[in-house]
Amino acid sequence: MSRTRHPLDNTDKPVSRTVILVLGMHRSGTSAITRVVNFLGAKLADELMPPQPDNNETGFWESAAVVQLNEDILQSGGSRWDDWLRFNPEWFRSPVVDEFTGRALDILARDVGQTGFFALKDPRICRLLPFWMNVFRHFGAQVKYVLPIRNPLEVAASLRARDGFGLSKSTLLWLRHVLEAEAATRDLPRVFVGYGELLSDWRLTIHRIADTLDLEWPRFSAEAEREIDAFLDAGHRHHRVSDELPMDHPDLSEWVKTAHGALLGLCREDGQQGLLEQLEEVREQFDLACKNLGVALHDEHTTLAKKAGNLEDRLSDCQLRLTEAESANREWERRIAALEAKHAESREEMEHALHEQKEATDRAAEKHNRELARQAEKTRGAEHARDEYKAGRDEVSKKLDARIQELVRFTRILQEKDEEVEATWKQLGKAVMALLDYSPGEPLTRRRQKRLVARIQESGIIDEQWYLGKYPDAAETGMDPSLHYLMYGALEGREPKDASRKVVQSLDHG
Structure with missing residues (x-):
């Protein structure tokens, strides 16, 4: 108690x-x-x-x-x-x-x-x-x-970095604190x-x-x-900054300049009557001004507090929308994973077909060679053997042409799948823009730009290192990769992370 x-x-x-x-x-x-x-x-x-x-x-x-x-x-x-x-x-x-x-x-x-x-x-x-x-x-x-x-001025710079206060507010706060402390501890x-x-x-x-x-x-x-x-x-x-700079700084009030000069003097020797009188005069003038302006300042603070409350409400709404965007992002990731699984399955089928084609071709060639050998033994005429060989070769060529056509069909299917994924990325980009309430080309304040970039980064939708490696032109701009995706990449359908969709290239190298 x-x-x-x-x-x-x-x-x-x-x-x-x-x-x-x-x-x-x-x-x-x-x-x-x-x-x-x-x-x-x-x-x-x-x-x-x-x-x-x-x-x-x-x-x-x-x-x-x-x-x-x-x-x-x-x-x-x-x-x-x-x-x-x-x-x-x-x-x-x-x-x-x-x-x-x-x-x-x-x-x-x-x-x-x-x-x-x-x-x-x-x-x-x-x-x-x-x-x-x-x-x-x-x-x-x-x-x-x-x-x-x-x-x-050092205090004001520190408060600006930490709290975003302007020079006038910071120096008046400084003035209030030092004047109250000095007056109360005198003697x-x-x-x-x-x-x-x-x-x-x-x-x-x-x-x-x-x-x-x-x-x-x-x-x-x-x-x-x-x-x-x-x-x-x-x-x-x-x-x-220099201790003497406030005496000449154009943006400081005379109260702050006078008080700072007097306090520097008291640091060297306390009790100097002239300096104490200067501080007392500044405090009286400052208190009188505060008394006359107090009501107006209180009303202004009330208005600002209401605005701050409205901003808090908007922030809560944005956080809710961000949560919804993250949920939508997870759904898109699920759908992309399903498409990637289909791609993997198609690739496996294609590789299996190629393997069977190669084995069939090898068997046909081997059979053809044996047939040629038997025909060479059965016939003495080089012309007859040559005709037989040509007929067998034409047959193999037809089979190869048929297999090649089949490969072309599979390649076209894979390209269509790639186009589906690319369309999906574009849809995802549009969805992200909608959920972040941002239209490409819309002017952005630095604060909003920073907040949107932070949300994209937190959502995990982008792998920034992969994105810069994938798109050298984005890296050359020097922009933050998440900001580049927000302003350009999403609308252009660029991939924000590796979707492992390089099937055709892999086949070319196989």
Whole structure:
């Protein structure tokens, strides 16, 4: 059963442990810093968010339970993780806080136990700091704040690659997170750390964090250094740009430029009054603009959410149609297999007929030779023997002509079967086009093109390597083989995979 404590009461537990709270925007190096302090002795939760391919392969290093809790808090306050508006300040005084406080304390008790030194990280906490500060007071934990700062253009490039966000949305998200984290931790034990600084010289950075926050690293050892060196591979830092570029970039708001410049200054020396005043002014202007635009933005988000729902419905319909297409494809494969079996049977019959023909011809020739020998012995006249030989040869020729005509008939039958299979492939191509709701020549967006190609590949209808080997002209185009089949091959009746229909050629080589 969850604990129940009022978030604003004064019944704090005595401080018995220390937590390093890493506060930064998504894609700002929070995972790297959290893992480094973990190597140096700060405990993390046992159940962490799993690494994601093409996202954070080395790990997020954040508690899965804490992330879910923060998602629930944001939802209960009418927000979400990618919302750059200010989180509803009235939520922190609302009755629901008790329930979430109890959940947070239960999570910490389970994740941390009796550990005296641990680290916590989730970018969502930047917007929920009043809540978490109160939770740590109840938990008896002294908080040391580490605020990683990364170039907002790098953050925007990373979010565009991962989530498809535009530059404006990404940089405003960055601005909201860094402003909230800075304002809430002012005059508290904190240190600003540049992400590039950590990657270029983590030892100097860690010593600066320890000196600023009055910390001792319990696991600073040769083994820990080797682990950190292996972990901090600067080759994994994508979308790198100059730290000074945002000051001159034409597409960034003045708020972002000013805030980034001030935060770079605080990385060098915290507490500079002029820089803090700049950040305070930016935050006031940003909050005022968000307040005035909030209703309009909410309406726009509602409209977009409806559109997203419609797209989800269309996706479900497409998935259903794809399932039907796969079923139809299996039926076509069954029919093709039956035709191939008939081809194999016809080929076997043809080979048997050829074998019998050869044996009959050999027997006839042998018999003819014997007859000639007997006739040569019986007659003394060379002319008579020559006439007999000619008559026998003509008879054999007639039989051979008859057999050849029979071979021609069998060859024509096989050609007709080939034409049936070719027609079948054309019908299959048309069926695929219909099931994918695509007409040859119809303009395709890159997204739809990619989705149709993925479905063709998943259906197994095409053997891409065989297709390129079969059709050199398709290979010469440089197109993806599945895309070439979609746009040209299906309509032209090209085979997407080996149908083993080379009967006539095999006979020619036999």
